[in-house]
Amino acid sequence: MGIFQSIKMALRSIKSNKLRSVLTMLGIIIGVSSVIVLVSMAQGSTTNVTNQINQLGTNLLTVNTFGTDLALTEDKIAKLSKLNGVKAVSPVVSGRVSVKRDRTSAQVSLAATNADYSTVRNASVSQGRFLTDLDSEYRQKIAVLGATTAQTFFGTDNPVGQYIQVNGTSFKVVGVLASKGSSLGSSGDDVVIVPLSTGERLVKNININQVYLQGKSQDQLDFVMAEVEAQMASMFPNKTDSYTVMNQKDLMDTMSSVTNTMTMMLGGIAGISLLVGGIGIMNIMLVSVSERTKEIGIRKAIGAKRRDVLLQFLIEAAVLSSMGGIIGILVGLGLGKVLSSALSMTVTNSTSVIVMSFLFSVVVGVVFGVFPANKASKLNPIQALRYE
Template sequence: MGILQSIKMALKSIKGNKLRSVLTMLGMIIGVSSVIVLVSIAQGSTKNVTSQINQLGTNLLTISTFSTDVALTEDKISELSKLEGVKAISPVVSGRVNVKKDRTTSQVSLTGTNAAYSQVRDTKVSAGRFITDLDIEYRQKVAVIGSSTATTFFGTEDPVGQYLQIEGTSYKVVGVLVSKGSSMGQGGDNTVIVPLSTGQRLIGSTTISQVYLQGKSEDQMDNVMNEVEMKMASLYPNQSDSYSVTNQQDVMDTMSSVSDTMTLMLGGIASISLLVGGIGIMNIMLVSVSERTKEIGIRKAIGAKRRDVLIQFLIEAVVLSSVGGLIGIISGLGIGELVSSLFSLSVSFSSSVILFSFLFSLIVGVVFGVFPANKASKLNPIQALRYE
């Protein structure tokens, strides 16, 4: 008997027991759709985290100090800016301030920095301008505000050119930032950026405890980090515990490793349901062998070879698993889109994951279909014909 004929007989047998076939495929449908949905959610989360880290700036190094003994003065910051591979440097002071306009009052994050901050932290303005070096030199009372701050105090009005009361002092709004949304769990739009000198006066401290450095090239970031660490060691000998130098890429690598582990774990958990579906296929196929014992005996009595019977039952198992896999793919894509819209989750579908889950369902069908198919092919035709 040819393969085509075996496939036709297998499909005919499946159609003859539609309800049982659907229930058998249900395990594969659930398994495949689970793999696609869970892995897609995990991959979407990974992309979302990567995007949030990238919002912090590109080719970014962060120097943070933990002690007042380690003072990042202008002279030392200037020395760091002269290092080979450093494109721009931005010292920062930060805190919380009370902002008021008319009857609206709110606490807002304050950042005092220089003109390079816009480039280093990839911060753009949607209206007006950013802080300039002249603003710092002349201690200008100007502010660039986040999009949320603009909405809170000005509604739909254009904030540029208007004034805000920051800690009781009037500041002119010269720019509004492009919305960045939340980054690493923190909202980045409810903020006020002022010149470094003005920010130091507002928070009542001249201590600079954080500096951002931007490298010239992503490929050189490891070398730049080594240079910065060596320079910091020479500026602050025997005080390495009082400061840290963080590479943005290290953070991304760590998050990527965690995300990959989570994706693998979720995929593994979902794959268990595929194995359960395979066991269901084997169980149903064994029942089918018992029900069709006389049919098998008749076929073997009229000349069917062991291989023909083996192929027929194996094809039935593969068809059940493959059809279940295809329906599972459609279900997984639909459920993924539904979850994304209902729970505002980032879902990223991958063709490789979809292909893997389908192929895995086929392999499961073959593996768990071999035993019942082998049992059917080994039946003695005389005993099979006498079976009641």
């Protein structure tokens, strides 16, 4: 008997027992849809984390020092900027300031920095302009507002050209940053950016304890980090515990490792339901063999070989698991879209995950169908014909 004839017989058997077939496929449907939904959610989480880290800046190194005796002076920052592989350097003096306009006042994060900050931190302006080197050189009292800060003090009005009070000093707004949202739990939109020289006087702090460095390429980032660490060690001998050099790539690798582990765990948990579905298929196939014992005896009596009977029941198990896998894929994709819209979650569907979950469902069906098929193929035709 040909394989197509076996498939037809399998479909006819499934059709004749609709409810039982649906219940048999239910385990596979739940398993496949669970794998797709959970893994897609985990991959969406990975994408979110990667985007948030990239929002902090590309090819980014962050140097932090602790204490006034380890402040990074202009000469030391200049040495860091001349290292091979360093594209741009942006020193930052930060603090909290009181911002006021008319009757609105609030505490806002302040970042006093230079013109390269926009490049290093991947910050673009939606209105007006960013800081320039001349602004810092001439100690200009100008400010670039984060999107949230601009919304708080100006609403729908255009802030560019207007004035705000920062710690009681009048500052002219020259630009508004494009919204970046939250990155790793902190908002990049609730900020006021001023020239470095102006900000140092504003917060009464001339000690620079944080510098951002941008590498020329991601491939050279480890090399640049080694250079920066060597330079810091020469500038601050025997004080390695008093400063840190953080590599954005290492952070991304760490987060990727965590999310990949989470993805594997979720996929494994969902895969257990596929195995349960396979046990359901084996159970139903054993019942089917008992019910069709006489049919098997007739087929063997008229010349069917053991291989033919074995193939028939294996194909029936494969058809059941395949249909369950296809329905599971559709249910999983549908649930993913519902969760994405209802819970505002990022769900990333992967073709490889969909294909692997389907193939795994088919393999599960075939593997758990081997025992019942083998039992059916070994039936003695005379005993089978006499079976009641």
